[in-house]
Amino acid sequence: MIRPAITIFLSFFLTQTILAQWKPLGPYGGPISLLESDNKVAFAAGPAGSFFRSADGGKSWQITSKGLTTSSATALYQSDSLLLLGTGGAGVYRSTDGGISWAASSRFDPTLSGSQPAANAFLRSGQFLYAATRDGVYRSSNNGQNWLSVTAGLYTRDGVFSLLNVPGTKAILAGTGNGIYRTIDDGTTWALLRSPIAATSNNSLEGNVFALEQINGMLMAGAYGQGFFRSTDLGANWTAANSGLPFGTTVSVIRVKNGVIYIGTDTGVYTSTNNGNVWTQIANFPSDASISGITFVGNSLLISTSAEGIYRSDDGGKSWVDANAGLLADTEMLVTSGNKLWVVSGENVVRSTDGGKSWRIVRYRLTPTETIQALVRDGNTLYLTSGNLYRSTNDGDTWERVNAPQAIPDGVYLTQLYVSGKDIIAATLSNGIIRSTDGGVNWKFLSRDGLPSADRRPSYVTKLKNAIYLGFQGGGLYRSTNDGTNWEAVKDVRNNADVWTITAVGDTLYAGTNSESLYRSVDNGTTWARADKGITSSIVRSILPTPGGLFVGTFKGVGVSTTRGVFWRRYNNGLPLLQNSADNTATENLRMFPLTTENGMLYGSSLYGVWTRPLNEPPYITPDPTIAQSCVNGVIPVSYRISDTFEEKNAFSLQISGPDGTFKTFTTARECISPGTADAQGFAGCVLTFRLPAGFAPGDNYKMRIVASSPYTTSQEIPIKLTPNPIPAKPVISSDSTTFRTVQATAYQWLLNDRPIPGATSQTFNPKGFPGVYGVLVYNECNGSAASDPLYYLVTATEPTFDDEVSVFPNPADDVLTVKVPRSGGATSLRLLRTDGAVLSNQPAATGAEHRLSIGKLPTGTYLLHIQQGDRQTTKRVMKK
DSSP, X not given: OOOOOOOOOOOOOOOOOOOSSOEEEEOBOOOOOEEEEOBSSEEEEOSTTOEEEESXXXXXXXXXXXXXXXXOEEEEEEETTEEEEEXXXXXXXXXXXXXXXXXXXXXXXXXXXXXXXXXXXXXXXXXXXXXXXXXXXXXXXXXXXXXXXXXTTOXXXXXXXXXXXXXXXXXXXXXXXXXXXXXXXXXXXXXEOOOSOOOOSSOTTTTOEEEEEEETTEEEEEETTTEEEEESSTTSSOEEXXXXXXXXXXXXXXXXXXXXXXXXXXXXXXXXXXXXSSOEEOTTOSOOSOEEEEEEETTEEEEEESSSOEEEESSTTSSOEEOOTTOBOOOEEEEEETTEEXXXXXXXXXXXXXXTSOOEEEEOOSSTTOOXXXXXXXXXXXXXXXXXXXXXXXXXXXXEEOSOTTTSOTTOOEEEEEEETTEEEEEESSSXXXXXXXXXXXXXXXXXXXXXXXXXXXXXXXXXXXXXXXEETTTEEEEESSTTSSOEEOTTSXXXXXXXXXXXXXXXXXXXXXXXXXXXXXXXXXXXXXXXTTOOOSOEEEEEEETTEEEEEETBEEEEESSTTSOOEEOOTTOXXXXXXXXXXXXXXXOEEEEEXXXXXXXXXXXXXXXXXXXXXXXXXXXXXXXXXXXXXXXXXXXXXXXXXXXXXXXXXXXXXOTTSOSSSOEEEEEEETTOEEETTEEEOOOEEEEOOTTOOOEXXXXXXXXXXXXEEEOOOEEEXXXXXXXXXXXXXXXXXXXXXXXOOSEEEEEETTEEOTTXXXXXXXXXXXXXXXXXXXXOTTOOEEEOOOEEEOOOOSSTTHHHHOEEESSSBSSEEEEEOOGGGOOEEEEEEOTTSOEEEEEEEEOSSEEEEEOTTSOSEEEEEEEEETTEEEEEEEEEO
C-alpha cells in the first residue's frame, strides 16, 4: 500500500550562515570575445565557454553557462525569444529564456565525428537563417534545427567571418579571408565583388573581412590591417576611408547608433559622424587592449576588450566606468604569497596585493601569439616561461629575460619549469631538458638517454627526493636518480599517459594524469598504483598537500582525501559547476587547478576566476526552512543541505525528541548514507522521509533534528506540532457495467477477497470481469484509513439458462477437470484464476461440447473457473485435492 506524504505548513524560517563553500575573488573582466545586446539585456562571452548575462546595462553580470560546453562562444543571434549561440567547435546552442539556460540545438555537419566548424556570425534573411563559419556559409530553413552548406563560388580557405543583408535587395554579403562575396539566390551561388580588400602578402590574416554593417544604405566593411571600407552602390565598388586611423589598422567591429558609426580596432575605439570621411578616436577610453565588441543598452554604450573586460559610458563616450562586476575571468597558473596572488589570464600576468579584493595586470602579453607555459614562485622571485625564461624580483612590476642567447641557443623553446634557489631545471618543447645551477647564468643540456622521442612534449618537471621527474603529454612518466645522466621510465604509469603534476607528502609520492586520474607511490617512486577511488574526474592536474588533508584539482572541481589517498570526496560547494550539454542534466564539469594555500585559506584557479574558502572548516547541516505540523501517524519528508566536509560513509538520521522537547530520550526515524547529490549550489542530503512510530501522543513541544555520524554533527532543532489523527468517513463504492468508483481521498487501495490488488491505487478500478468480493481502503493526509463495506461481484450468464447448461466434473479433482457446454453455442474459452483474481491459465477458444483442463500441478485449494462461449459466460468454483 502507498503511504501518502502529508502537507507541510510553513510557520518558521531557519537562518544559518553557510560558511563551508567556495567564494569568488576575481579577477573580473579579462579577455572578452563576444558582446551583444537586445537593447535591454546584454550578453558577454569569455574564454572556454564562459557566458554571462546583464539585465542592468552592464552594472552587474551573472554567469549563465547552464547547458553549455567549455567550447568558446563565437557568435550570437537574437530574435524575439530565441537566442542562438555559435561555438568554436561544439555546434550551435539554443536558449528560449533570454540566455539563462542553454541546450544543444544542431550541428552544421552531422557527418563529422569530431569538432564542428566554428561559427563566426549569424544572419536572418527572408525565410532563411545563415551562419558564417570557418568552413564557409551554412543555411537553415527551420531556425537552426538543420543546416545545409551553401558555398558554391565562395572563398572558404580562411573561413567566413561576417554577413550582411544589402538593404532593399535580396543580396547577401559575406566577409571572407579574401575580400567580400555576394549572393543573390539565397546562397546557392556566390561571386567576388570588386574591392581593394585582398591578401597582399604571406600573412594569413590579410584579406580577412571581420565586420560588415550598413547605415542609410551605405555598406561598410572592416578588414585586418587595411582599415575601413565603404560602398555607396550596393557593393559594386568599394573605397577605403581611413582618414584619422593609424596606418595598418585592423577593424574588427562596426556598430551604428543615432547616425554615429563606431568601430572597434586593435588601437582603440573610433567614431565618425560623416559616414567615415573622418575618424576621431575616443581618447579617454581606459584600455589599450584590442576591441572585441561594441553594443548599446538604452542610453549606455558598452565596449569589450580582448584583455581587460568591459567598460561602460552613459554619456556617449565622454567618461567611462568599469563594467566587470560578476564577469569572472578565465585564470590559470595561480601562485600565492601571503595576501599576494598572481594568475595568468588571457596570457597576461594579473596580480592582487590585498587577498583578491583588487587586481591589476602587471605583465601584458608580449605578442599576439605568446603563450605562457609556466608561472612559479621561489621565495620572493617569480619566474615564467613563454618560450623564453623571464624573472621578476619586484612582485611582477618588471620582468627581465634570464636566458640570454649566449646562455641558451635561439630557437630553444622553454616550457615547464622547476626552481629551487639557484637550481633551475627547464623542459623544452623538443630539445630535452636544460639546467642551470647558478641562477640562470650558465646552462647545460641534460642527457636524453632513456627519454622518449623528441616529438613527445614535456608536461611537468620537478625534483623530489633527490630524483628529477619528467612527465610527458602522451609519453608517461620518467625519472633520473643521477641528476639527468640517464633516465628510466616509471613502468607502473601507463607509457602513453599525460602526466601533469607530481607531489611528495613525506615518503609518499602522487602523480596526476590526464587519463587515469591519480597514481601513488609509497616506496619513494619505485612502484606506483592507482589511488583515485572517489575522484569523479579522470583528469588531475594539481595536487596540494595540507595538514588537514590532500587536495586535487580536476576537470570536475576539487577532491579531498583525509586517508592518504585511499578515498576521495568532492569538495565543490559554491563552485559554478557546469552542466552536461548532451542531455542537459546536472554534472560536475569545471576545471579547478592549480590549488594553493596561504594563511589558513585554500585558493583555486578556474575557468571562472580565483576562488577561495577556509582550509579547515567544520561540517554543517542546514534543514530546509520549514517547521512541520503533522498528525501523529503522518509522514514527514525533511530535505536539507550539507557541507562537503563530511567523511566517507557518513550516516544521516532524523531524530525526534521526547514530548518535553528534550533529546534525552529520542527516536531515530530513519537514516541514509552521504554524500547525497551535487548541484550548482552544493550538496543536498538524501531526503529523510518517515512515519512517526506508534506511541506518540499529540503535543506542541516535540522537536526534530538531523544528525550526522562522521564527524558527529547536529542540525538546528526544528519544533514540531503533533495533532490527533482524524479518521476518514467510511467510503462507498458505486459501479457501472465496467468500473468501480469510490469517494475522493488522499490515497486508495482496492481489495479482492480481503487482499490488496497490486497497483490498484486510484479512485476508480476496472475488475475486467473477475468475480469475487471487492472492497476499498481510503486514506487521508494523516495516513488514517477507513474500509468500505464488501461488494460482491459475480459474473452471471447473459442468458438465464447458460450456468445450468455448463457442468464441471469431477469437482474436487486430482488431475483433470472436464467441462461440458452446449454444442451449439460456438467456440469455448476457459480461464482459471486464483480467488484473488490472478490468472493461472488461459485456454484459447475451441469448438466442441467437451473440454479438458489440466490442474495436476496446482497446490491443493479452491479456484475460480471462468467459462465463456460466444457472448455467454459464467464462473464456477472448483477445488484441487
